[in-house]
Amino acid sequence: MTLIETRRQAPPAVVATDLTKVYGQGDAEVHALRAVNVSFATGAFTAIMGPSGSGKSTLMHCLAGLDTATSGTVHIGDVELTGLSDRQLTLLRRERIGFIFQAFNLLPTLTAEQNIRLPLDIAARQADEVLFDRVIETVGLRDRLAHRPTELSGGQQQRVAVARALISKPQVIFADEPTGNLDSRSGAEVLSFLRASVRELGQTIVMVTHDPVAASYADRVVFLRDGELVTELAAPTPQSVLDTLVRLEA
Amino acid sequence: MLRTALAGLRAHRLRLLLTSLAIMLGVGFIAGTFVLNDTVQAGFAQRVTADAGKVGVAVLPAKAEGTIPREVLERVRALPGVTDAQGLIRASAPVLGKDGKAAGNLPTTALSIVRGPLDRTDVVSGTGPGTDDGAAVLDENTAKAQGFRIGDTITVLDPGQGRHSFRLVGLIDTGVDQMLAYTGAVGFTPAVAQRMTGAKGFAEIDVAGTVTKQAVAAATGGSYKVKTGAELADDLARAAGVETKMFTLGLLMFGVVAMMVAALVIYNTFNILVAQRTREMALLRCIGATRGQVFGSIVLESAAVGLLASVLGLLIGYGLAALTLTVLAAFDAPLPTDAGVSLTPVTIGIGLAVGLAVTVCAALLPARSATRVPPIAALRSQPEERTFRAGLVRAGFAALFLVAGLGTTGAGVFVLEPGEASLFVVMAGGALTFLAVLILGPVLVRPLSAVVGWVPRRLFGVPGRLAVDNSGRNPRRAATTTVALTIGVTLMTLITVVTASTRLTMTVKLDEQFPVDYLLAGQERDSVIPRSVAEELRGRPELASVAQIREVEATVAGKRADVGTYSGGIEPYVTAGSMKAFGAGQVALDDVTAERLGARLGDTVTMRTRHAGTVALKVVALLDGNQSSLPPVTVAEQAFESYFGAVPDSRVMVTIADGVPPERARAVVDAAAAPYPTVQVSSSTEVRGQFDETLDMMLMIITGLLGLAILISLLGIANTLSLSVHERTRESALLRALGLTRPQLRRMLSVEALILGLIGALVGVVLGVVFGWAAMRAMVDGALFTAPVAQIVLFVVLSGVAGVLAAVLPARRAARASIVGSLATG
Ligand SMILES: Nc1ncnc2c1ncn2[C@@H]1O[C@H](COP(=O)(O)OP(=O)(O)OP(=O)(O)O)[C@@H](O)[C@H]1O
Numbered sequence A: 001m002t003l004i005e006t007r008r009q010a011p012p013a014v015v016a017t018d019l020t021k022v023y024g025q026g027d028a029e030v031h032a033l034r035a036v037n038v039s040f041a042t043g044a045f046t047a048i049m050g051p052s053g054s055g056k057s058t059l060m061h062c063l064a065g066l067d068t069a070t071s072g073t074v075h076i077g078d079v080e081l082t083g084l085s086d087r088q089l090t091l092l093r094r095e096r097i098g099f100i101f102q103a104f105n106l107l108p109t110l111t112a113e114q115n116i117r118l119p120l121d122i123a124a125r126q127a128d129e130v131l132f133d134r135v136i137e138t139v140g141l142r143d144r145l146a147h148r149p150t151e152l153s154g155g156q157q158q159r160v161a162v163a164r165a166l167i168s169k170p171q172v173i174f175a176d177e178p179t180g181n182l183d184s185r186s187g188a189e190v191l192s193f194l195r196a197s198v199r200e201l202g203q204t205i206v207m208v209t210h211d212p213v214a215a216s217y218a219d220r221v222v223f224l225r226d227g228e229l230v231t232e233l234a235a236p237t238p239q240s241v242l243d244t245l246v247r248l249e250a
Numbered sequence B: 001m002l003r004t005a006l007a008g009l010r011a012h013r014l015r016l017l018l019t020s021l022a023i024m025l026g027v028g029f030i031a032g033t034f035v036l037n038d039t040v041q042a043g044f045a046q047r048v049t050a051d052a053g054k055v056g057v058a059v060l061p062a063k064a065e066g067t068i069p070r071e072v073l074e075r076v077r078a079l080p081g082v083t084d085a086q087g088l089i090r091a092s093a094p095v096l097g098k099d100g101k102a103a104g105n106l107p108t109t110a111l112s113i114v115r116g117p118l119d120r121t122d123v124v125s126g127t128g129p130g131t132d133d134g135a136a137v138l139d140e141n142t143a144k145a146q147g148f149r150i151g152d153t154i155t156v157l158d159p160g161q162g163r164h165s166f167r168l169v170g171l172i173d174t175g176v177d178q179m180l181a182y183t184g185a186v187g188f189t190p191a192v193a194q195r196m197t198g199a200k201g202f203a204e205i206d207v208a209g210t211v212t213k214q215a216v217a218a219a220t221g222g223s224y225k226v227k228t229g230a231e232l233a234d235d236l237a238r239a240a241g242v243e244t245k246m247f248t249l250g251l252l253m254f255g256v257v258a259m260m261v262a263a264l265v266i267y268n269t270f271n272i273l274v275a276q277r278t279r280e281m282a283l284l285r286c287i288g289a290t291r292g293q294v295f296g297s298i299v300l301e302s303a304a305v306g307l308l309a310s311v312l313g314l315l316i317g318y319g320l321a322a323l324t325l326t327v328l329a330a331f332d333a334p335l336p337t338d339a340g341v342s343l344t345p346v347t348i349g350i351g352l353a354v355g356l357a358v359t360v361c362a363a364l365l366p367a368r369s370a371t372r373v374p375p376i377a378a379l380r381s382q383p384e385e386r387t388f389r390a391g392l393v394r395a396g397f398a399a400l401f402l403v404a405g406l407g408t409t410g411a412g413v414f415v416l417e418p419g420e421a422s423l424f425v426v427m428a429g430g431a432l433t434f435l436a437v438l439i440l441g442p443v444l445v446r447p448l449s450a451v452v453g454w455v456p457r458r459l460f461g462v463p464g465r466l467a468v469d470n471s472g473r474n475p476r477r478a479a480t481t482t483v484a485l486t487i488g489v490t491l492m493t494l495i496t497v498v499t500a501s502t503r504l505t506m507t508v509k510l511d512e513q514f515p516v517d518y519l520l521a522g523q524e525r526d527s528v529i530p531r532s533v534a535e536e537l538r539g540r541p542e543l544a545s546v547a548q549i550r551e552v553e554a555t556v557a558g559k560r561a562d563v564g565t566y567s568g569g570i571e572p573y574v575t576a577g578s579m580k581a582f583g584a585g586q587v588a589l590d591d592v593t594a595e596r597l598g599a600r601l602g603d604t605v606t607m608r609t610r611h612a613g614t615v616a617l618k619v620v621a622l623l624d625g626n627q628s629s630l631p632p633v634t635v636a637e638q639a640f641e642s643y644f645g646a647v648p649d650s651r652v653m654v655t656i657a658d659g660v661p662p663e664r665a666r667a668v669v670d671a672a673a674a675p676y677p678t679v680q681v682s683s684s685t686e687v688r689g690q691f692d693e694t695l696d697m698m699l700m701i702i703t704g705l706l707g708l709a710i711l712i713s714l715l716g717i718a719n720t721l722s723l724s725v726h727e728r729t730r731e732s733a734l735l736r737a738l739g740l741t742r743p744q745l746r747r748m749l750s751v752e753a754l755i756l757g758l759i760g761a762l763v764g765v766v767l768g769v770v771f772g773w774a775a776m777r778a779m780v781d782g783a784l785f786t787a788p789v790a791q792i793v794l795f796v797v798l799s800g801v802a803g804v805l806a807a808v809l810p811a812r813r814a815a816r817a818s819i820v821g822s823l824a825t826g
């Protein structure tokens, strides 16, 4: 059995059912998500796209247990997020979820290596040193491990963030515009690296992005508009993504 | 620009609240002190104005101890326009308590109670003695202390120790007279007062009528002080208020310390606020604000905060003073507490000025650094971490102050003779050293936090590690925060060390100086103990030794001095010369008296005696006045007798024989002293107990007052922490996203506060112990030193705990923040 086949048979890593998120009340009521049903396959790289304000970040936050939905359910693996206490959610994030944000991913007081190991330290878990070496090798940060974030370039900082997300072997990594602040070359590096981790390590990644090129690194793209899942695209190319977006905005 | 400043204020309302609290407490304390002083002084004034109305003119002796002879009264009475003139008697007449011993530590003061318009006695219950020579009145406190009620019979001693009984007919209030409050007062008809005191004249003559001050002065001759009633009242009020003034001054010192700490807190807050608003400032500069405008807006902001806080501080001060007065009244303090509590314009002025000045001055440096923000900073995405480098200039200054401080202190301790001068030198050294620590603070913080954080780092896992890193992250900020606490802890430790060392030194000295178990002495240190007492005691097997000291006042080398002798074994503490073969024609002087008389070892001094005319004495020994219990001018026993006759003993010192229980020995001594009401027996344990009590009391009061400074510095920790928490909102959110639980986040901040608290406390303890030692050495020759370890450890622990408490609110706020919301900010 090949790696790909195993993944096909595995249950989805993340499933959202009728996910609804309403901000505010009365006149100020905003429906950020309207009964979204979506699932993310294990070992797949999925991109979430949509116009600004369509609810991408909100969806990601609800999926990752950073925010609670107004109604509907989210499953990470076999765990249902609805009704979990803050402590349970925290432990779940610690054990099963990795994060890469657009900016401010690293603690300024810690070195790159300390930042990478931070999730494991918090969880008081031993690092998988083989994995650590492999990750460091792949992201090409070996000679930067002792540096602090202020001494790293934006691209290097994001690679540290990616390494950190990978090191704890989470069930799923959520990335919110991880390349939003990078030039195209650094962005491409980070994205190739994300795709490699999916291919080689079997990592599951859900990435929010604005950029059709970035989305084309994914296995699949889902499109949001006004809080609703409108369409999706398998094996995307920059052109097909762009076409879909243009169609959506029309 | 005014609008931006006000908008800034509104935006940082909460953050400025803690800062204002620091100023509020400081101003409150200072204003409260003033209000208290004003009220008490007003109370004194109120009481004496009533008296002043009765007295037209008063005649007083030129010297405090002097009296006015009767013929002066007659001359004044004969003046035209005098409707009444009364001489007042005021001299000792010991009242005996129910145990047959003279009441109190000092003989009671007897007063003559005159009748008519010049009667100034404040009878609070019963009546005055009127014309009844068998009646007497007592002051309330003495009556209460001795358990006398109206209708009881009281016994009073006349100058010849004769006992006289009186019927107690009333109780009086001694008013503002602090002396009477101390000795207690007994009042008789003028004739009886004269008889009971043997007074040779009047202590004061009061005159009523239309006669002028000048006329009375002319009639009395130039040798008396003549005052109008109003002047007399003023003087009385002022004399009564002197102690209150001293007390006020003492309190104000603590107020100054509190304000100093508050200034540090404000300085820090504004520094942080400016750092956090770098982008805002830069944006203002981008759109055309000048440096001056940026500076002005911050200064304006601080002025608004200072003003508001000072106004609130004044209210707090008013409340504090009112509360203190209520408490004082409840405890029957000998102070007038009934005058209306009022905020005088002066208090308001001082309170506002101090609060405003301290706030604005503390904000000046931060405001200046705000003007240094380049407009380009507006474009940087993330405010860079302010790195701190220990510059050469800083190191140079620190070294300079440190060397100067330690050098000065060393000079005070090792070079100068112990005394006031050397204490001031040590204090100056302490101030310089403190400045060095202030300058070095930012350099010290990181290593110290590594040391202090060693345990938490290992104990608290990731939160602990992050906390230790965070505590050293902004050294300048951390240093200012901790120094505020250091001030309080330093002073606290210093006081503790000084009291403990004083206690130890005094105990040892008491043992040396008071190598006796019991001391018999008169109330006034005069020679009143019949020699038979000592002789009787010498015959008792319960006692090991009995020594006697006799003293009279005589003229030695042209100056008045206490001349005395001793018999029995007393260590004289000879510093020069020798007292071997001490006999007639020889004298031993204590060092202070020798200096006063200008006599050196081997010199001959003359002394006027009662029975042997003027004699010449050779100085054969100098004594250590601090240690020796001999009279300042000591001659041999036989010689003394031939000079002054058979003078009774002034002091008898007794030691217990080995193996005799103290209670039995005490009973023997008490029995021997019983027939002589004015002879008081004190034991070394009693003296030590009183001394201990005084020290404990002092320590407690000072600690309480320093508590304010510490409280303010804790506000500073809370403030710094909440500002840092605010700054690190996104960081906290990131940590939470990565799986740090809420309790862990709270713990992280608590540990950070713990470390700040401990650093502040440790530096304070080191400074406090060193300067406590130095102060001790500077004050007392041969002082012993002890540092009460348990208490000092307690300070450190409490500082840590207090730090953690200060972190409770900021930590809660940080833990409560929503992750998603926090990630979005910035
Ligand atoms: N805290 C909030 N309170 C009220 N409304 C909110 C809040 N957060 C988001 N919204 C609204 O919810 C909707 C979805 O926001 P969301 O941030 O998920 O959009 P997005 O797709 O991530 O947009 P962008 O591409 O600009 O990041 C928007 O209309 C937004 O205004």
Ligand SMILES: [Mg+2]
Pocket: A056, A057, A058
């Ligand atoms: Mg978004």
